[in-house]
Structures are given as C-alpha cells and as structure tokens.
Amino acid sequence: MDQVGxxxxxxxxxxxMGLQRGSIYALVGMGYNIIYNSTGVxxxxxxxxVVFGGLMMVTLTMTANLSIPLAFLLTVxxxxxxxxxxxRFTIKPVKNPNVLRLIIITIAVSILLKGMAxxxxxxxxxYMRHFTGSDPIEVFGATLLPQTLWIIGILAVVVIGFVxxxxxxxxxxxxxxxxxxxxxxxxxxxxDRNMVMLSFALxxxxxxxxxxxxxxxxxxxxTRGALLGLKGFGAAVVGGLGNSFGAVAAGMLxxxxxxxxxxxxxxxxxxxxxxxxxxxxxxxxxxGLFGSADAARLREF
Amino acid sequence: xxxxxxLRISGLRKVFGGVIAVDxxxxxxxxxxxxxxxxxxxxxxxxxFNMITGFLPPTDGEILFVERKIExxxxxxxxxxxxxxxxxxxxxFSQMSVLENVMVGRHTRSKTGLFLSLLTPPFWRPEExxxxxxxxxxxSFVGMxxxxxxxxxxxPLGNQRMLEVARALAAEPKLLLLDEPASGLNARETxxxxxxxxxxxxxxxxxxxxxxxxxxxxxxSDQVVVVNFGRRIAAGTPAEVQLDPxxxxxxxxx
Amino acid sequence: MERRDYIGIGVLLAMVIAVPFxxxxxxxxxxxxxxxxxxxxxxxxxxLMGYAGQISLGHAAFIALGAYSSAxxxxxxxxxxxxxxxxxxxxSAVVAVIVGVPSLRLKGHYLAMATLGFSAIxxxxxxxxxDITGGPQGIGGIPYLSxxxxxxxxxIRFYYFSWAVVIxxxxxxxxxxxxxxxxxxxxxxxxxxxxxxxxxHTALYKIQIFIISAVYASISGSLYxxxxxxxxxxxxxxxxxxxxxxxxxxxxxxRLWGAVIGAVLLSLLPEILSSFSGYFQMIGxxxxxxxxxxxxxxxxxxxxxxxxxxxxSGGRSLFRYLYQKFSPAEEEG
Ligand SMILES: Nc1ncnc2c1ncn2[C@@H]1O[C@H](COP(=O)(O)OP(=O)(O)OP(=O)(O)O)[C@@H](O)[C@H]1O
Ligand SMILES: [Mg+2]
Numbered sequence: 057m058d059q060v061g062x063x064x065x066x067x068x069x070x071x072x073m074g075l076q077r078g079s080i081y082a083l084v085g086m087g088y089n090i091i092y093n094s095t096g097v098x099x100x101x102x103x104x105x106v107v108f109g110g111l112m113m114v115t116l117t118m119t120a121n122l123s124i125p126l127a128f129l130l131t132v133x134x135x136x137x138x139x140x141x142x143x144r145f146t147i148k149p150v151k152n153p154n155v156l157r158l159i160i161i162t163i164a165v166s167i168l169l170k171g172m173a174x175x176x177x178x179x180x181x182x183y184m185r186h187f188t189g190s191d192p193i194e195v196f197g198a199t200l201l202p203q204t205l206w207i208i209g210i211l212a213v214v215v216i217g218f219v220x221x222x223x224x225x226x227x228x229x230x231x232x233x234x235x236x237x238x239x240x241x242x243x244x245x246x247x248d249r250n251m252v253m254l255s256f257a258l259x260x261x262x263x264x265x266x267x268x269x270x271x272x273x274x275x276x277x278x279t280r281g282a283l284l285g286l287k288g289f290g291a292a293v294v295g296g297l298g299n300s301f302g303a304v305a306a307g308m309l310x311x312x313x314x315x316x317x318x319x320x321x322x323x324x325x326x327x328x329x330x331x332x333x334x335x336x337x338x339x340x341x342x343x344g345l346f347g348s349a350d351a352a353r354l355r356e357f
Numbered sequence: 358x359x360x361x362x363x364l365r366i367s368g369l370r371k372v373f374g375g376v377i378a379v380d381x382x383x384x385x386x387x388x389x390x391x392x393x394x395x396x397x398x399x400x401x402x403x404x405x406f407n408m409i410t411g412f413l414p415p416t417d418g419e420i421l422f423v424e425r426k427i428e429x430x431x432x433x434x435x436x437x438x439x440x441x442x443x444x445x446x447x448x449x450f451s452q453m454s455v456l457e458n459v460m461v462g463r464h465t466r467s468k469t470g471l472f473l474s475l476l477t478p479p480f481w482r483p484e485e486x487x488x489x490x491x492x493x494x495x496x497s498f499v500g501m502x503x504x505x506x507x508x509x510x511x512x513p514l515g516n517q518r519m520l521e522v523a524r525a526l527a528a529e530p531k532l533l534l535l536d537e538p539a540s541g542l543n544a545r546e547t548x549x550x551x552x553x554x555x556x557x558x559x560x561x562x563x564x565x566x567x568x569x570x571x572x573x574x575x576x577x578s579d580q581v582v583v584v585n586f587g588r589r590i591a592a593g594t595p596a597e598v599q600l601d602p603x604x605x606x607x608x609x610x611x
Numbered sequence: 612m613e614r615r616d617y618i619g620i621g622v623l624l625a626m627v628i629a630v631p632f633x634x635x636x637x638x639x640x641x642x643x644x645x646x647x648x649x650x651x652x653x654x655x656x657x658x659l660m661g662y663a664g665q666i667s668l669g670h671a672a673f674i675a676l677g678a679y680s681s682a683x684x685x686x687x688x689x690x691x692x693x694x695x696x697x698x699x700x701x702x703s704a705v706v707a708v709i710v711g712v713p714s715l716r717l718k719g720h721y722l723a724m725a726t727l728g729f730s731a732i733x734x735x736x737x738x739x740x741x742d743i744t745g746g747p748q749g750i751g752g753i754p755y756l757s758x759x760x761x762x763x764x765x766x767i768r769f770y771y772f773s774w775a776v777v778i779x780x781x782x783x784x785x786x787x788x789x790x791x792x793x794x795x796x797x798x799x800x801x802x803x804x805x806x807x808x809x810x811x812h813t814a815l816y817k818i819q820i821f822i823i824s825a826v827y828a829s830i831s832g833s834l835y836x837x838x839x840x841x842x843x844x845x846x847x848x849x850x851x852x853x854x855x856x857x858x859x860x861x862x863x864x865x866r867l868w869g870a871v872i873g874a875v876l877l878s879l880l881p882e883i884l885s886s887f888s889g890y891f892q893m894i895g896x897x898x899x900x901x902x903x904x905x906x907x908x909x910x911x912x913x914x915x916x917x918x919x920x921x922x923x924s925g926g927r928s929l930f931r932y933l934y935q936k937f938s939p940a941e942e943e944g
Binding site for chain 3 (some may be wrong): 098100146152155159160161163164165166167168170171172174175282283286289290325327331336338339342
C-alpha cells in the first residue's frame with residue numbers, strides 16, 4: 057500500500073481500531089464481573105448476550121425499520137429478559153450449587169442460545185447501518201468512524217451509570233453488600249436471590265449494549281459469542297476478577313494490543329493475542345494487573 | 358550453638374485489609390510438649406494455624422520449624438516436613454470411607470507417582486498394602502477400626518473429629534495442630550479426646566492446641582499462650598496463666 | 612481396581628467382540644470406530660472433570676494436535692505412523708503444560724477459558740496456515756497403521772484395534788484413580804483444605820491429570836487420522852469440545868464408566884436421530900445436523916439440572932425415586 061500514511065497515522069489508525077474493540081471487551085468484562093460478584097461463577101453465556109444484542113438490533117432496525125433509539129431500548133430490554141429467564145430457569149433451581157456444575161450449566165445455556173440464534177437469524181452475517189452515517193472523519197491522516205465515537209461514548213455512559221448505580225442507589229449498594237459478604241447481607245435483610253437475578257439482568261443488558269454498538273462495524277453472526285466472551289473474560293481477569301474498573305482498563309489494553317498486533321504483525325493471528333496476554337498474566341500476576349494479590353489468592357470461582 | 362525449640366514463632370503478623378488478625382506474636386513449642394493457644398473468639402488463633410501450615414502467607418514475621426523457616430512454603434511442603442493439622446470446622450472427605458480418609462493421611466509417607474499409578478494395578482503395588490495396614494493401625498489407635506468401611510460423611514460429629522485426628526496422625530507428624538478438637542463434643546467424647554491427646558504426647562509428638570474448653574486445656578497443657586486481638590497477653594503454665602490479671606480481664610470482658 | 616471394574620471390563624470386552632457378528636454393515640462399523648475414539652477422549656476428559664474437578668473446552672484441539680501431527684509427520688517427513696502418534700502425544704503434553712500451568716496453579720476454573728482460547732487458536736492455525744496444514748482443504752494420503760504385515764486398512768480391523776486401545780486406556784485410568792494419586796484427587800473433591808494439609812500437591816496433580824487427558828485426546832486424534840486417511844479442520848472446533856464435555860456429563864463425570872456410557876450413547880445419537888428423520892418429517896420437523904447444537908445443548912442442560920450425577924449414577928437414584936413415588940401409592944390405595 058502506498059498511502060501517504062506516515063508511521064504516525066498508521067499508529068493512530070490502529071489505536072482507533074483498538075479503542076473500538078477494547079470498549080467491547082471492556083463491556084463484556086464488566087458483564088462477567090457483575091455475575092461473578094454475585095454468584096462466584098463465570099457465566100459462559102456472556103458472549104451470547106452480545107450476539108443476541110447485535111442480531112436483535114439488526115432485526116429491529118433493518119427489518120422492522122424502527123428508529124435507532126427505540127430499537128436500542130427494545131433490544132436491551134429483550135436481552136435483559138433473556139438474562140432473567142436464564143437465572144430463573146437454570147441457575148435458581150439448582151439446589152446445592154457447586155461451581156463446576158453451575159459453570160457447565162452456563163456452558164449448556166451458551167450453546168443453546170447459540171443454536172437459537174442460528175435458528176432465528178440463520179448462518180450468515182448481518183449488516184446494520186451505522187448510528188449516524190459512515191463518513192469517516194480525518195484525524196492526522198487516520199480515519200475515524202463516527203460509530204467509533206458512539207462506541208467510546210456509550211462505554212463512558214455505561215461506566216458512569218455503573219458508578220452511580222452501585223454507589224448511590226439502594227439496590228446497587230445491596231448488590232455490593234451481597235458481593236462482599238453474602239451471609240452478612242442476608243442477615244441485614246437483603247434478598248440475595250433477587251440480587252443474583254438482578255446481576256444476570258444487568259449483565260445481559262450490558263452485553264446487549266456491547267452487541268448493539270459493535271454490530272455496524274463487525275457484522276454480527278451467531279458464532280461470534282465464544283471469542284467475544286473469551287476476550288471479555290481475559291479483560292475481566294487481567295483487570296482483577298471482580299474489579300469492574302480494572303476490566304475496563306484491561307479491555308482497552310486488550311483491544312489496543314490486538315489492533316497493534318493485527319496492524320504490525322498479521323491479522324490472522326490477532327485472536328491469539330488475547331489468549332497470550334491472559335496466560336502471561338495468569339502466570340506472573342494471577343490477581344490481575346489492577347487487583348490486590350492477597351484477595352486473589354483466596355478467590356475461587 | 359543455641360538449642361532451638363521444635364517450633365518458634367517470632368514477630369508473626371497478619372493483616373486482612375484493615376483487620377489486624379495477628380499482631381507481633383511470639384512463642385515457642387518444645388519437642389514433646391503440649392502448648393495451648395487460647396483467646397476469645399476472633400483472637401486470631403486459627404489464623405496462626407493457617408500461617409504455620411502454609412495456608413496463608415504472614416504479613417510479617419518468622420516461623421521456624423526444626424530450624425528451618427517455613428513461612429513461605431506452600432501447605433503441601435509444610436505437610437511433608439512433618440506438620441499435620443485438624444480443622445475447626447471438621448473437614449473429612451465425606452464421600453470416601455473412613456479407612457480411605459486415613460489412607461489420604463499417609464500421603465506424605467508414600468510416593469508412588471503418576472507413571473507407576475497408571476501402569477500398575479493397585480494389587481501389584483506393595484506400597485498400597487502398607488498404606489492400608491498403617492491406616493488401619495491408626496484407626497484402631499483412635500478406636501474406630503470397627504467402622505472403617507463407613508462413608509465418612511455419615512458419621513456423627515464426634516467420630517468425624519476423631520477421624521480427623523487419626524488422619525493427621527497417619528502422617529506420623531512431628532508437630533500436630535488441633536483446632537478446637539473438642540468443640541461440639543459431649544462430655545464423654547471430650548474426655549476421650551483429652552485422653553487421646555495425652556496418648557499422642559506420650560508418643561513424642563508435639564501438640565499445638567486451640568481449644569475453648571478450659572477444663573481440658575488446663576488439665577493437659579504444659580504451656581498456655583493467651584492471645585487477644587492478635588496479641589499475646591500472657592504465657593506460662595496453666596496455673597500461672599489462670600492467675601494473670603490481664604487474662605481474667607480479657608475473658609470477663611473489659 | 613475393584614471387582615466390579617473387572618466385571619465391567621469383561622462385559623465391555625464381550626460386547627466389543629460380539630458386535631461385529633451382529634452388525635456387519637461397514638458404515639455402522641465406521642460409526643463404532645468413531646464411538647471408540649470418542650470413548651478414549653472422554654475417559655481422559657472424565658479424569659479431568661470428575662477427579663481434578665476442572666473443565667476443558669479445548670479437547671477437540673488436542674485431538675487436532677494428534678491428528679495433524681500424525682498427518683504431517685507421516686506424509687511430509689515419512690515417519691512411521693506409530694512414531695508420529697508418539698510425537699503427537701509429546702506435543703500435546705507440552706502444550707498442555709503451557710496452557711495448564713498458568714491456569715491450574717490457581718484455584719478456580721481458569722482452565723476452561725484458557726482451553727477455549729487455545730482451541731480457537733488451533734482452529735485458526737489449521738485454517739490459516741495453508742502451506743502447512745492445507746487449510747480448509749486438509750491433508751490426504753495419510754498411511755494406515757500396521758503391525759508388521761497386518762495393515763489396519765479395513766473397518767473391522769480398525770474396529771477391533773480402536774476398542775482394544777479404549778480398553779487399555781480405561782484400565783490405565785482405573786489404575787490411576789485407585790492409587791495414592793487418585794485418592795489424593797478424590798480428597799481434593801471432598802475438601803481441598805484438608806487434602807492440602809495432608810500433603811496433597813493439588814496444583815501438580817491437576818496439571819498431571821490435564822496432561823494425561825490431553826495425551827488421551829491426542830492419541831484419539833492420531834487414530835482418527837490414520838483411520839480416515841484424510842483430515843481437515845472441520846471436526847476440531849469448539850463445538851466438538853462441548854460435545855465431549857456433554858458426553859462425560861451425561862454418563863456421569865465422577866465415574867470413568869460414566870464417560871464410556873455417555874460417549875457411546877451420544878456418539879450413536881445422531882445415527883438414531885437420522886434414522887428417525889422420516890418420522891420427524893411426518894410431524895412437520897425437518898431434522899438436519901444443524902439442530903444438533905440445540906439437541907446437545909438441551910441434553911447437557913437437562914442433565915446438569917435434573918441428573919447432575921449423570922446417567923450412570925443418577926439412573927440408579929432416579930429408578931429408586933420413581934419406584935418410591937409410584938409403587939407405595941398403589942399399596943396405600
Ligand atoms: N481469610 C480471612 N479474610 C479476612 N479476615 C479474616 C480471615 N480469616 C480470619 N479473618 C479475621 O481475622 C480475625 C481472627 O480470626 P480467627 O479465625 O483467626 O480467630 P479465632 O481466634 O480462630 O476465633 P474463633 O475462636 O472464633 O475460632 C477475625 O477478625 C476474622 O474475621
Ligand atoms: Mg478459630
């Protein structure tokens with residue numbers, strides 16, 4: 057390619073791509089943390105929430121021709137409902153939960169959801185229009201899509217909403233109390249079962265948002281869940297499992313590293329970057345880059 | 358050359374977030390003695406056990422066992438050096454038989470590895486037979502040989518506590534840590550436990566005991582270390598400690 | 612091994628010998644060969660799930676490592692298929708160490724995600740590294756295994772051979788669980804703390820078991836390559852790993868025999884389903900392999916919710932439950 061692109065504008069281009077992907081991993085990672093904090097379980101269906109978000113949004117905007125804000129809202133509600141149903145029908149009925157069993161259950165749900173997505177939306181990938189046009193903006197020789205700005209902006213809104221919710225609402229504080237010490241919270245009169253349901257709802261909602269905002273860029277199909285989920289999980293672990301700000305930072309890091317690897321090395325093996333970072337971090341600093349080592353030693357999921 | 362005790366704890370500290378669970382604790386346990394570690398609930402006794410056995414890394418301080426620093430070793434290494442323990446909340450392998458529970462206790466005393474295990478059936482392994490024989494011996498030592506084949510989870514608490522002791526003894530440890538061995542036991546069972554601890558000492562095994570039953574503690578201990586809020590507030594023979602004003606204050610509450 | 616294990620092996624052996632006299636259709640023999648290969652992988656996976664308490668979502672990738680090692684070393688380097696199988700096993704063991712050590716040193720289920728990622732990478736490499744793996748076209752012309760002059764080039768020969776390997780694999784695994792190490796692993800399951808205090812090196816054992824199970828999968832992959840004589844990336848995807856987990860869970864993950872039963876049942880299920888596809892059409896359902904993902908997902912979910920001990924152990928308790936529920940009612944009435 058003989059673009060005028062200098063080294064710097066290439067770098068900038070990769071950075072934009074990294075931020076955009078990273079935002080998605082950040083959101084998925086936050087989703088893992090919410091459920092992890094309330095149940096101690098890693099939800100393997102997290103990636104499927106993203107897929108359902110994306111595909112539902114495609115149907116509502118491209119087929120049903122709803123306006124983007126309305127479709128956005130309906131999609132998030134729809135996927136949140138899936139999260140709630142998942143908790144009520146597959147997690148709550150388990151009498152003596154052990155972590156291995158719960159994890160296998162979430163694996164089973166994830167492939168069921170994947171199968172359903174295939175039945176409803178077929179095997180092809182789905183195009184969706186960008187929120188506000190796809191004319192790129194030029195920044196120092198690199199191009200920036202308006203959708204990228206939407207993605208980063210929405211991540212910011214979600215993070216702020218997250219902080220407000222967990223620090224300033226009764227429900228949010230109760231959820232945090234449950235995460236810290238479930239028995240004590242129960243003694244204080246908090247219904248921890250409802251908290252678990254709520255965590256699935258929230259986590260599914262956040263997953264849906266991730267799917268909605270990324271679909272215009274990657275074109276969603278039913279197989280995407282596993283890899284998106286894996287990278288989000290990587291972000292959650294590298295950020296320190298249970299620590300949502302850590303997940304956001306690590307998600308961004310993942311996205312950027314991945315984009316750089318794709319740009320400077322080879323796009324084929326881009327997906328290996330996430331696993332590589334995950335393994336290295338597990339090996340040298342299992343508490344994550346932003347977690348406390350002492351807490352992680354005792355932590356199990 | 359200075360003569361070291363079997364176990365020497367010096368300057369031991371453990372901080373959990375904001376909670377100081379153990380604060381600058383020192384004590385020694387001499388070979389063949391029974392040392393009791395007592396104190397009110399939450400005083401940090403179990404935390405001390407967890408640090409000695411490698412379950413928790415100390416924030417600060419030293420643990421010398423047979424003149425080696427062990428505070429940084431993982432629990433299986435500490436076990437191999439000859440430290441065995443029981444748990445405050447009984448931890449038997451409930452799906453396994455009583456005998457198998459004690460056989461697990463022989464773990465550090467046997468060594469068949471991965472390849473031999475794969476390639477030879479159990480009846481070809483002389484070691485397997487020895488493990489079973491020894492396990493049966495230790496079961497009869499605690500008087501449980503009659504129920505060797507029962508699943509451990511089906512036993513009453515008293516038997517489960519005895520089983521934990523048998524499992525720990527099966528490792529033939531130099532140092533045995535007992536965390537509230539009599540809690541939840543009735544008077545008769547408590548008596549039997551006290552008698553058992555006495556027999557353990559006679560075998561030359563050093564015992565470190567955490568227990569709330571003061572009668573038991575005062576009767577069998579050589580040395581009592583009293584902790585409150587993670588700090589040592591008194592130490593000495595049972596008679597000395599009982600008269601210590603600080604101890605009386607801590608127990609009656611200030 | 613206990614007496615009933617020997618009885619079980621005797622029964623299995625008798626069935627393996629008898630079946631070809633009942634079915635001599637080569638297609639069904641082929642299905643039974645694939646069943647054997649799944650059995651072998653599942654025995655290893657059951658050691659991991661039932662005894663080390665860990666899940667792998669990457670066993671299909673270890674099968675792929677075995678299969679591609681066999682394929683490449685025999686076709687490109689001219690190795691004997693046996694040596695290639697051994698090399699595949701070594702490679703799988705090394706990869707298991709790389710993936711397993713970081714994830715298994717810790718408590719928790721990091722392994723599931725790490726193997727998922729590893730599996731994705733293997734799949735990508737198999738497709739993208741066209742120069743080596745042949746990409747989506749795959750590799751053909753893989754030589755048959757042979758014992759001297761006896762070449763395993765017919766279905767019936769490979770059938771007996773593959774089931775012999777399964778039985779050997781089963782015996783070795785049974786030896787392992789009835790050993791000091793197996794006891795240590797079961798102890799971890801009962802109380803990890805007490806096991807550690809008794810000197811069980813939990814992390815090391817988990818890693819060793821993971822390596823063993825990876826080697827089982829790898830050998831099953833090598834066998835697959837030399838039976839099919841052609842491989843492509845298709846069968847080695849994450850879905851196959853999930854299917855293997857399902858087999859183990861359906862049979863019952865805390866019993867090695869459960870893995871055998873689960874693998875047999877689920878390997879035969881697609882055949883059973885497609886033989887019923889006529890009936891499905893009559894009630895307006897168009898069965899195709901595409902729906903397998905829903906079927907397996909549904910089975911896995913149902914087993915974990917209602918029969919977490921699996922068919923092998925759960926079947927007995929279920930029977931007892933139904934018996935109590937229905938028979939006394941009649942007596943009372
Ligand atoms: N893993 C842990 N994480 C955080 N705090 C802990 C942990 N273990 C113990 N603590 C705290 O350390 C303090 C000492 O606890 P410890 O269990 O050692 O007391 P104890 O003397 O054994 O009490 P008891 O007689 O009730 O068994 C307590 O305040 C406890 O809440
Ligand atoms: Mg205690």
